[in-house]
Amino acid sequence: MKPAAFEYLRPSSLQEALQFLADLGEDAKIISGGQSLIPVLNMRLSTPKYLIDIGRIEELSYIREEDGYLVIGALTKHRDVEFSPLVQKLCPLLAEAVRWIGHPQIRQRGTIGGSIAHADPSGELPCVIAALRGEIVIAHADGEETVTPEEFFLTYLLTSLQPDQMVKELRFPILPETSGYEFTEVARRHGDFALVEIAAVVDLDENNQITLARLAAGGANPVPCVLEDAEEFLIGKVPTVDVLEEAAGLASEQVEPDSDLHGSVDYRRSLVKTLTKRALQTAIKRAGGNAR
Numbered sequence: 001m002k003p004a005a006f007e008y009l010r011p012s013s014l015q016e017a018l019q020f021l022a023d024l025g026e027d028a029k030i031i032s033g034g035q036s037l038i039p040v041l042n043m044r045l046s047t048p049k050y051l052i053d054i055g056r057i058e059e060l061s062y063i064r065e066e067d068g069y070l071v072i073g074a075l076t077k078h079r080d081v082e083f084s085p086l087v088q089k090l091c092p093l094l095a096e097a098v099r100w101i102g103h104p105q106i107r108q109r110g111t112i113g114g115s116i117a118h119a120d121p122s123g124e125l126p127c128v129i130a131a132l133r134g135e136i137v138i139a140h141a142d143g144e145e146t147v148t149p150e151e152f153f154l155t156y157l158l159t160s161l162q163p164d165q166m167v168k169e170l171r172f173p174i175l176p177e178t179s180g181y182e183f184t185e186v187a188r189r190h191g192d193f194a195l196v197e198i199a200a201v202v203d204l205d206e207n208n209q210i211t212l213a214r215l216a217a218g219g220a221n222p223v224p225c226v227l228e229d230a231e232e233f234l235i236g237k238v239p240t241v242d243v244l245e246e247a248a249g250l251a252s253e254q255v256e257p258d259s260d261l262h263g264s265v266d267y268r269r270s271l272v273k274t275l276t277k278r279a280l281q282t283a284i285k286r287a288g289g290n291a292r
């Protein structure tokens with residue numbers, strides 16, 4: 001199928017794009033990399049009167065360090081994040097997670113703003129930004145505001161974005177250099193969206209006790225799920241096999257997966273448990289600790 005007819009607009013600045021959004025409201029849709037929107041248009045699941053192509057707004061493509069955050073512009077391509085030395089240095093979890101997104105061709109076109117706005121519950125970026133307690137900067141014609149992932153992601157493919165708003169920037173807190181990380185997932189085929197994915201970061205003190213734990217699951221709830229019970233449980237513990245087993249059990253109890261064609265509730269829950277344990281083992285190793 002082909003998309004329904006639309007009028008194509010190509011603003012050359014952020015302000016111009018925001019003015020289009022303010023003037024056209026619900027009749028307009030932003031297109032950035034087009035990797036998710038084009039199939040939606042082709043299937044006529046969405047029939048906007050106007051498409052606002054932000055693909056050439058260069059001011060929205062950047063990766064920089066700012067006030068303790070790694071800050072990434074919405075139009076930055078997954079591929080640029082994947083190969084950025086700054087991302088590798090300041091937020092290696094993100095660099096690792098991005099490599100799980102689709103295939104190189106998709107990462108070459110897809111943008112981080114598009115992934116966040118699309119809000120797929122199995123998307124890697126929503127899971128990472130939730131685990132790290134990052135921030136999403138939203139712009140509109142009259143200014144901008146910063147929201148948490150919890151405020152932003154409402155349910156499957158639905159966010160708090162209003163018709164006159166767009167994602168401008170993602171902000172990831174920089175964690176201690178000594179911390180270890182791991183992003184892992186299970187998908188039916190290489191490059192598919194994950195059935196379940198886990199993002200983990202831990203840091204340990206000189207006594208091998210956990211001082212920091214960040215954990216989130218994707219694909220297991222309608223929105224990314226911060227595994228707070230497991231995080232709290234881990235703090236102050238020496239990571240023995242039993243401790244990791246118990247943390248993984250808490251993680252699997254906290255998620256509320258749905259059953260679908262690809263996996264039952266029980267299967268997804270058991271994936272959360274297995275992947276959480278594996279992710280923690282690797283993160284602890286990378287933090288210089290040991291899990292015996």
Ligand SMILES: Cc1cc2nc3c(=O)[nH]c(=O)nc-3n(C[C@H](O)[C@H](O)[C@H](O)COP(=O)(O)OP(=O)(O)OC[C@H]3O[C@@H](n4cnc5c(N)ncnc54)[C@H](O)[C@@H]3O)c2cc1C
Pocket residue numbers: 029030031032033034035036037038074075100101102103106109110111112113114115117118120122123124125161165166167168191192193194
């Ligand atoms: C075969 C295939 C496999 C894929 N596998 C994965 C995967 O494993 N993991 C994964 O996370 N993704 C996957 N994707 C999706 C891919 O990551 C997309 O790049 C991403 O979801 C959307 O980014 P985009 O720039 O292409 O956005 P678009 O497709 O252009 O837009 C997507 C939606 O976001 C809105 N939008 C875009 N940018 C903004 C903005 N700045 N502000 C507000 N709204 C905006 C659009 O209006 C639209 O509703 C896959 C895609 C394909 C085709």
